[in-house]
Amino acid sequence: MNSFIEIFNSLNREETKQSIYSKTALDVESALAKTKRGLEDFKALISPAASPYLEQMAQLSHRLTQKRFGKTIQMYAPLYLSNECQNICTYCAFSLDNKIKRKTLNPEEILREVAVLKQMNYDHVLLVTGEANQTVGVSYLKEAIHLIKPFFSHIAIEVQPLDQDEYEYLQEEGLNTVLVYQETYNQENYKLHHPKGKKSNFTYRLETPDRLGKAGIHKIGLGVLIGLEDWRTDCFYTALHLDYLEKNYWKTKYSISFPRLRPIEIGNNEVSSLKTFNAFMSDKELVQLICAYRILNEEVELSLSTRENEKFRNGVVRLGITSMSAGSKTNPGGYAVEPQSLEQFEISDERSPEEIAGMIKQQGYEAVWKDWDRVYS
């Protein structure tokens, strides 16, 4: 087997969706009673039938998470390097057709941003860019990693999908983790959300985790953009993808994120408006999903960004989440260079990393800043 595409093609999306929505209370109870759960159990746990079992799921998720991860939450910060982008994505503020000021940080600016993150105590960093291969290609990323490596124990990227040899090249420089969200597994509608640019190639994106696995990248982050399509079906495909990857690339660690679409600013500086999305997922449903992933897979890392608000983030510390960002800026230069520029998405939890660490401590957990070491790269 060469890639996930074969498994993906063997399933019919509509049938999969029907199978999720037809799960019953009995299926949910059976899933909860097991000690090892499979993908059919996961379907039951994310189905509408599981909603009355939310507290039970939360208790189980809480226990399973503590058993594996202890009473700790890992801390990371995003560092946006560029908002230049050749793609049109209907939901993103950095989309090519959005007339905003474009900015790519130079080495001196990157170091100024790093200085602020170090003051905040960060040791794990996530580099983020749009997709602009002329200016923010592999050589730019390599230089950025080289530049910041002395300051961080763990370096992740969330950038355009790359080829296997390019990942290998960046890994040599010190790259540890790559996040690549499929956005949606709905192949038919993928093109509607990504009408232009390299990103419109669904298959190339879908096979990215395979290339990462083959390149031997330590950790792969998966996820879908919740709000684009039916979340239950998309998240089932994520779980299917994870299951496939764990079997094929057994030396790799995995994490899942839950980016829920939030309003974004559209237009130029004079005329701007907020764009909202229809397929919103409720807080209750997001809790159900977090718990379902944990109950399916006791080892996968679950990550939550500052897209979510204070109340929600406080509430999920004990529910199954294992890593969090805080004090994030989602615009290049947001920490020091150009704090006022347009953000990729709106931050809902504006508390400082120190405040978040305090909130975590109050709940009887410890914020962990360092859980890797450069010597392992």
Next chain:
Amino acid sequence: MSLLKIAGKTFNSRLFTGTGKFSSSELMEKALLASGSELVTVALKRVDVSNNEDDVLHHLAHPQFNLLPNTSGVRNAKEAIFAAQLAREALETNWLKLEIHPDPKYLFPDPIETLIAAEELVKLGFIVLPYIHADPVLCKRLEEVGTAAVMPLGAPIGSNKGLRTRDLLEIIIEQSKVPVVVDAGIGAPSHAAEAMEIGADAILVNTAIAVSENPVQMAMAFKLAVEAGRMAYEARLAKPKNFAEASSPLTSFLEE
């Protein structure tokens, strides 16, 4: 009770402890003090060795705590040897818990890489305590290359499932010339007592203490269980009997 000796060093406590998963470094310190443990393992990846005031290390600065740096996070012998050298330099000890798990899901140790690394590290002057499967042949191979102890697992790490490998552990204990420390899977004081009763020289516990509702009290419970188990082992446990004593012995004719 007899004292435990590893690589010439004597320990009063046969309970070794881990330092991860606690809700705070303060609580970790209190729990480890309550456990009476004299050997505490600390992951190199979790500490900032360049920082003199590292939170974890700061709370472990007690004369009774001997640090046992571990290589958690490395995936092969080469990385392990590199990490070991860094740990030795930074933490000023040549003791090392060698753990190599290329599988990040169940964190099972790689027997091949562990043997390669152990041999090399012993040559480099390390006191090596390898975390490994409950594999009697592997334990003998490690003993032969000069490890100071062997640390077979009782069950998958963090699983709290107890001595699922008991039959193999008994063989390892029977055959071993170096101390046998049961590591991983011990989820309750009764498991700890069981390991000591079958003759393990020591056990290592982390999750069961760190994740309990009251880590200090749980640490004390493990301390007592380890002591009870060892005392029972040394006092020679009465063997459970599967059959009643036969009233007419089969060999009595020999006396006739």
